[in-house]
Amino acid sequence: MRIENGNRKLSALPSAALGGASAVASAALLLLVCSALLLKTRDPAAHSGIGLFILLFCCMTGGFIGGKCTDEAPFLSGLAGGAMFISVVIAVALIVPGKISWGLLPAAAGAATLGAFLGSIRRDKSTYPAFEDGYR
Numbered sequence: 001m002r003i004e005n006g007n008r009k010l011s012a013l014p015s016a017a018l019g020g021a022s023a024v025a026s027a028a029l030l031l032l033v034c035s036a037l038l039l040k041t042r043d044p045a046a047h048s049g050i051g052l053f054i055l056l057f058c059c060m061t062g063g064f065i066g067g068k069c070t071d072e073a074p075f076l077s078g079l080a081g082g083a084m085f086i087s088v089v090i091a092v093a094l095i096v097p098g099k100i101s102w103g104l105l106p107a108a109a110g111a112a113t114l115g116a117f118l119g120s121i122r123r124d125k126s127t128y129p130a131f132e133d134g135y136r
Helices: 012-038 049-068 074-095 102-119
Strands: none
Touching: 012 049, 012 074, 049 074, 049 102, 074 102
């Protein structure tokens, strides 16, 4: 997936913003559909792990899209996209009453890192451009 802006690829920061925004939108949509389906069950609270899985999946998706849409520093752009999503989730969790499980922050950071790594792989060269020497 390459997003082109005229004859140029997106730069690192807009690509990261696109990754973070797409992760937020997909998380909102998936959580809405999942909560509507779980309300039909007898005990919706018994399936609370599904929401965690969706948030980690969307965090990985944000890192992947952030890294895939740019050619300049795709790994760092993917990490920034995942970090944007994590910061939005933390801000919402601080506003909405309830508790925050800070122990899940390393899992979310790992999911963003995995997504950024997978997004930095290029098929045409079969290389990892973010990890080559002299890559900018």
